[in-house]
Amino acid sequence: MQELRVNPETLDDSVPKPQNAVLKIVSANEPRSQRDIELITRLQAEISLLQEELERSRNEVKRYDMLLRNTKQREHELRAELASGRKRPQEKLQE
Numbered sequence: 001m002q003e004l005r006v007n008p009e010t011l012d013d014s015v016p017k018p019q020n021a022v023l024k025i026v027s028a029n030e031p032r033s034q035r036d037i038e039l040i041t042r043l044q045a046e047i048s049l050l051q052e053e054l055e056r057s058r059n060e061v062k063r064y065d066m067l068l069r070n071t072k073q074r075e076h077e078l079r080a081e082l083a084s085g086r087k088r089p090q091e092k093l094q095e
Helices: 034-084 089-094
Strands: none
16 A cells, blocks of 8 residues: 655745545544544545556557557558569459
8 A cells, every 4th residue: 555745845836726535645643543544545546447558558558559450551561562563362263
């Protein structure tokens, strides 16, 4: 479990920030309430779901990339056949 710890000197007080009921910055010596623990647990579950979705998306991108590379290779082969004047095997069978 990770928590966000911020040094008070690094915060920029000149820009007002909206209050967020979900995210609470915890100082090192502040005890956590039951509500804080529940919110942390809920956020960790949401992060896990988002990580799983990100992994699925990455795998889908890899599949599409492979299909694109295969298609480009096939196009290159077909262009080479066309340039050399050879007939494709399907055309030979139809004659």
